[in-house]
Structure formats: structure tokens, C-alpha cells
Amino acid sequence: MKAQKIRSVKEASFFGMLGGSLVFALINFMIFFIFVLALSYMFISSHENNLSKVLIHNLSEKQDRMLNISQTLSKLMEDDITEQQKRLFIESSMKNSTDIQGIFLLDDEGIVKETSENYNNFLGIDLSGKDYYKQAVESNENKTIISRSYVSQQTKKLTLNIVTPIMKNNNVAGMTVILISPSIIENKDLNGMEYYLIDSNGDIVFQSNEENTMSKEDNIKNSIIMEKGLDKSNAMIYKDKVSDKFVLGIVRKEPITSMYIVLQHHILGDKVVLDGLFIMLAAVILFIFIFIIILAIRASNIVTNYVNMFKDEVKKISQGNYEIKLSSKYSHEEINEIIDSFNNMAKRVKQREEELQAYNEELVAANDEIKTMLSTLSKNEKERKEQYLQIIWTMVNLLEIKDEYTAGHSKSVTYYTEEIVEKLNKDYGFKLDVDRIQIAAILHDIGKIGIERDILNKPSRLTQEEYEIIKTHSAKGYYALKDIESLKKEREIIKYHHERYDGKGYPEGIKGDAIPFGARIICIADSFDAMVSDRPYRKGMPVEMAIGELIRNKGTQFDPLIVDVFVAMLRQEQGGIMLQENEA
Structure with missing residues (x-):
């Protein structure tokens, strides 16, 4: 067994006071820190809530414009405009909206007949196997649909399509397909923040930082807040699986596409704020530590003085000197009570010592008598046991x-x-x-x-x-x-x-x-x-x-x-x- 370290009273009282003060200081510091975090959480979540509304508003405006473009283009196609007019309208639509990545015009069999200039290599390609084409044909009405997200073969980035059927004689004679750019969600007022557009499956469709974009296969069932649930609109703290950082995020449903806007704030992402926070914490901790050291030294000195006084008097008693008379005139009431009790104790110890001396002489005599008695009893017990065994062996001999x-x-x-x-x-x-x-x-x-x-x-x-x-x-x-x-x-x-x-x-x-x-x-x-x-x-x-x-x-x-x-x-x-x- 490891021997316990022996400390002086001064050392023990110092470290005891130091330890207790540190625990008290740590508890108060943690309460203060939690309070600051709570205020920060309320401020950031309120700020993000407002920003998410701005994002949704801007996104809705952009989507409205592209829906109008798609529906207008389909209407023009129904009126059999010239090839030159088609080309002019397609290119002007591309120039007027940076959120449009490309435009296709399909015939009634799903073959690409017209495209924007950046997609000329798609002319003649059969897109009738695409989900959005099948969905538009099956509806057999002039209804604009927005496709699910997918990785574009041309740009190798996530995109989705706005599709409007071209109707003639109540039949689908073709359709316009507008490819939406991944930058549709970008907002210059939110520079430096992470925000995402997610579908109802939790798959990331668009995001502000394209460097973090993963393939659609990687995103499925593994998006940033799928585990937390898309139906929650309150701010949440979680680890983003895309950026692999702890963030405070808020989720808002986008009304047109029924997709979700996720706005994130990196809790530990602002180096200036973090450095300032660490410096402030270090200063507070240093001040508290110095204060505790001074308090512990003063407290240990007071305790040590009183302990040394009683130690000297106890030493006298151990040497047989019971004439102790401490003065009870100290400034601490409890110490004066201890001194009175100590003086009474010294008197009683002296009296008890005298009584014990007399008892000791009696005990010595009684002990001698007990030893003689035990010796006799032991001898008698041994004889009885031997007689008992002899009787038992006699029973066995009868059997013989x-x-x-x-x-x-x-x-x-x-x-x-x-x-x-x-x-x-x-x-x-x-x-x-x-x-x-x-x-x-x-x-x-x-x-x-x-x-x-x-x-x-x-x-x-x-x-x-x-x-x-x-x-x-x-x-x-x-x-x-x-x-x-x-x-x-x-x-x-x-x-x-x-x-x-x-x-x-x-x-x-x-x-x-x-x-x-x-x-x-x-x-x-x-x-x-x-x-x-x-x-x-x-x-x-x-x-x-x-x-x-x-x-x-x-x-x-x-x-x-x-x-x-x-x-x-x-x-x-x-x-x-x-x-x-x-x-x-």
C-alpha cells in the first residue's frame, strides 16, 4: 500500500483553500461561460433566422423569373415562331439571367432540337428516358415541373431542370427544359457563410461553397441535417457532414419547390473572434488565479498560527506538564471557546492520569489472577477432550x-x-x-x-x-x-x-x-x-x-x-x- 504523503498544516491549509477556491471559481466561470454561450446562441440564431428569410425571398424571386421564362418560351413555341426568333429568345434569356445554365427545346419524341450555344453538342440527343420528360408527358397538361437534382454531364456539377410542356391541340408537342445553375442560391450579402438548398430526401441540390460539393451518390441519406430532421425550424448545433465542422444552422422550407434552405454559421470559424475570446478568458483566469493564491496564503497563515499555539501546549501535556493556562482573549470567538475547552481538558487529563495510575495497579493484580485461571481452565479442557476421545474409541473397540x-x-x-x-x-x-x-x-x-x-x-x-x-x-x-x-x-x-x-x-x-x-x-x-x-x-x-x-x-x-x-x-x-x- 502506498504511504500517504505527510504535509505541514500550513501546506495542507494552503492547498486545501486553493483547491476549494479553484473549484468555486471554476463553477462560477462555467456558469458565466454558459451564459455567454446562450446569449451568443440567441443572437446568432436570430440573425440566421432573418438571413434565411432573405435567402428564401431572393430564391423565390429567381425561381419566379425562370418559371416565367420557361412558360413564355413554351407559349412562343406553341405559336410556331421562326427559328431566328427562337434563337434570339433563348440567347436573350441566357444573358438576362445568370442563374440559367442552359436551355433545351425538345420535340414530341424527346429529341433535342434547339439549345443555347453552350449546349450545341446536345443537339439530336434523345432525352425521352429522363424522369422529368416522362413526368411531363404523363401529366398531359400545360404544367411546369421542377426535376430532382442530378449531376450534369456537361458541367459535372449538381443541377435541376425547370420543364414546361409545349401543348398543341391539347397534346404534348414538345417541351422546354431550363437547366438551373448551382449558383442560384448565392447571395452577396451572405458572403463568408455556408448555405444549402436540399430536397425532401435530404440530398444537397445547391450550395454556396462549390469546393465542398460532393457527388449526388455521396449526398444521398448523408446530408448535413438528415439526422436532425428537416421539419425543425429552430436553430440547431450539429457537425456538418459536408464541411466536417461544428456549426449552428437553421432550416427553412422554400415554398415554390418544397425544398429546404439550410443556413450555417461556423461556431469556431472566425479566427479573430476566437483569438479575442481566448485572450479574454486567459486574462480572467489569470486574475482569478492570482486572487485565489493571495487568499489561500492569508488563510493558511491564520490557521498555522493557531495550530502552532495548540501544538506547543499539547507537547507540554505529553511530557506530563498539566499546568496549562491559555488566555482566551483572541479576536475569533470560536478560538476562545476552543481555548476554554483546552484548559478544562488539561485539568481533566491530570485528574484522569491519577485515576488511571490507581486502576493500573489493580489491573496488574487482576491480570495475574486471570492468567492463573486460564492456565487451569486450559488444562481441564485438554483433559476433558482426551477423555471424550477415549470414550469414542471405546465405542469403536466394542465394534472390534x-x-x-x-x-x-x-x-x-x-x-x-x-x-x-x-x-x-x-x-x-x-x-x-x-x-x-x-x-x-x-x-x-x-x-x-x-x-x-x-x-x-x-x-x-x-x-x-x-x-x-x-x-x-x-x-x-x-x-x-x-x-x-x-x-x-x-x-x-x-x-x-x-x-x-x-x-x-x-x-x-x-x-x-x-x-x-x-x-x-x-x-x-x-x-x-x-x-x-x-x-x-x-x-x-x-x-x-x-x-x-x-x-x-x-x-x-x-x-x-x-x-x-x-x-x-x-x-x-x-x-x-x-x-x-x-x-x-
Whole structure:
């Protein structure tokens, strides 16, 4: 653990006051900053709202002029004017409106018959497959339409068309197509600002800064405010996906084409404003910091003076000098109250010291008596425990009268069980009750008292019927001890020490963690000793073969963890202390 840095009171009070003041100053500064931002937002949004109205008004005027041009030209075409008159009207329309990018005249099959001079290479091209041509033909009436935006093959820029059918005898005999320039949205009064014309799908049609223009495919579903929604007219702050800058923008619907005007103001785009703002903020921060430093120094000096005064007096008390008399004539009421309390404390400490001295002498004498008493109790407890175990072993010896194998077997099982429990507690962090599991190991076969001697000492293998009788010994051991309340947990272990980990044991067929942990330990110790011990009808296994059987039945008959612990102990002790003690 990292040691805490020790500071003087002066240093701690200085930095404490400094930190607290900085937090207070930061909170006030943030409130002021948010207030300024809110005012800026209101001012800019109001300004942009007015500018968007100007844009819409100018755009509507331009569109009205081009709609009139398109409708007038279509009307002239219906009157069969001469080729020279057509050419003259087309070129004059181009000169009088810089927002017209080009003009086409189509026949009734959608073939380009006349164009403005800059589009002469389109003469004879079939445009009947265009959406705007199909829409005009299907309407079969003198209705001007505005096409969707697309990338012009000629200019490689986004454009849209104003299309008016040429009607003769109530049939479409051709149509005029006016290509609108991307500069239609430009307004000299808004120089330096970003503004866009967007269709209802959110695709950018025209924009003020052509350098940022992307292809139509890139714009689809990826325009500046599609995520925010085109139906909102309030100013919004968002990151423009075209310019990749944070902006404050406003959206307005354009009434003629049902498209939208988006006006944007780059929040961090004005370098002069930003530099001025940063300089002002730096000056304010510097002033606040200097003020806080001076305030912290003064406050820390006041605190340090008082602390040094009390430190000197406390030092006297620690040296046994209780004659303290501080004067309570300071200018701070709280300090005077502390001084009065300090003087009273010194008197009480002196009185308490005298009382404690007398108590200490009494405690020393009482402590000597308690040590003598504890020593006697410990000796008596040890004797009672030894007598208790002797009685239990006597019960096992009574069983030996019927079954000569049981007594020696119980000692071996008890030994192995104790070793396993101690290993689990010491190396694996378990907190098992050694004494209770030890007693359960000693008495684990006590139920065999209720089994006939002929079956217990049969020199040959047991029949199935005899084996079923033997299997009752665990339950009989449980019921033999049922009236001894102090052995409640031990008899539970005895009852289940023949249960298998996979649930195929007896007497109840429980499995896994449902089997008491002590019973799982005794089960392994019991099985191992049975395998390595000689019986009238067979010779005991070698230790290594018995270990192999434990491993083979791990997870089915035996608890895997206990097997691993016991096998490791056996292999470590094989030929050593553990087996030697067993043989002894």
C-alpha cells in the first residue's frame, strides 16, 4: 500500500483553500461561460433566422423569373415562331439571367432540337428516358415541373431542370427544359457563410461553397441535417457532414419547390473572434488565479498560527506538564471557546492520569489472577477432550469384538482424514472443523454394530443380499447417535460417507455439493484404506494401483478436488511418513 504523503498544516491549509477556491471559481466561470454561450446562441440564431428569410425571398424571386421564362418560351413555341426568333429568345434569356445554365427545346419524341450555344453538342440527343420528360408527358397538361437534382454531364456539377410542356391541340408537342445553375442560391450579402438548398430526401441540390460539393451518390441519406430532421425550424448545433465542422444552422422550407434552405454559421470559424475570446478568458483566469493564491496564503497563515499555539501546549501535556493556562482573549470567538475547552481538558487529563495510575495497579493484580485461571481452565479442557476421545474409541473397540477389521480400519481412515483436512485448511483456505470431522471418521463404521457377525467376518465374497445388509450400516450409525445432540453434525457425515459424487451411492443417492464435505473426505480415505488393506478373501492393492483407482473414479465416485489433494499427499509421502505411520 502506498504511504500517504505527510504535509505541514500550513501546506495542507494552503492547498486545501486553493483547491476549494479553484473549484468555486471554476463553477462560477462555467456558469458565466454558459451564459455567454446562450446569449451568443440567441443572437446568432436570430440573425440566421432573418438571413434565411432573405435567402428564401431572393430564391423565390429567381425561381419566379425562370418559371416565367420557361412558360413564355413554351407559349412562343406553341405559336410556331421562326427559328431566328427562337434563337434570339433563348440567347436573350441566357444573358438576362445568370442563374440559367442552359436551355433545351425538345420535340414530341424527346429529341433535342434547339439549345443555347453552350449546349450545341446536345443537339439530336434523345432525352425521352429522363424522369422529368416522362413526368411531363404523363401529366398531359400545360404544367411546369421542377426535376430532382442530378449531376450534369456537361458541367459535372449538381443541377435541376425547370420543364414546361409545349401543348398543341391539347397534346404534348414538345417541351422546354431550363437547366438551373448551382449558383442560384448565392447571395452577396451572405458572403463568408455556408448555405444549402436540399430536397425532401435530404440530398444537397445547391450550395454556396462549390469546393465542398460532393457527388449526388455521396449526398444521398448523408446530408448535413438528415439526422436532425428537416421539419425543425429552430436553430440547431450539429457537425456538418459536408464541411466536417461544428456549426449552428437553421432550416427553412422554400415554398415554390418544397425544398429546404439550410443556413450555417461556423461556431469556431472566425479566427479573430476566437483569438479575442481566448485572450479574454486567459486574462480572467489569470486574475482569478492570482486572487485565489493571495487568499489561500492569508488563510493558511491564520490557521498555522493557531495550530502552532495548540501544538506547543499539547507537547507540554505529553511530557506530563498539566499546568496549562491559555488566555482566551483572541479576536475569533470560536478560538476562545476552543481555548476554554483546552484548559478544562488539561485539568481533566491530570485528574484522569491519577485515576488511571490507581486502576493500573489493580489491573496488574487482576491480570495475574486471570492468567492463573486460564492456565487451569486450559488444562481441564485438554483433559476433558482426551477423555471424550477415549470414550469414542471405546465405542469403536466394542465394534472390534464383532468385526476384527473395523478398529484398525477406523484408525487409518481417521489418520488420512485428519491429514486431508489440515491440508485443505492450510493450503487451500478452507475453514473446516477438524475436531468434528475427526470424530465422524472414528465413528464412520459404528453402524456395523447392528450387522450380524457372520456377515462382517465372512472369509469369502458377500452375496448381493449380504451386501445390501452391509449397506445399511451408514444409516444405522446415524440412528445410533441420534439422541446425542452434541454429535448432530458428526452423525450427518457418518450417514452419507458412502454417497457417490455422481449420485449413485447410498443410502439416499444424493450427489455433488449436496453431500456434506466431511463425508466426501471420509469416503475417499475409507475407499483408499479398503483398497490397500488385506481382507480374508483378497490381498491388498499396491499403493500406486490404489492411487490409480482414485484418479479413475474422480468426478464419478469421488470429489475431484479432494482426490487431487489426497493423491498429491500420497505421492509426496509414498514410502515416507504417511504410510509408515499407517503401518505402525
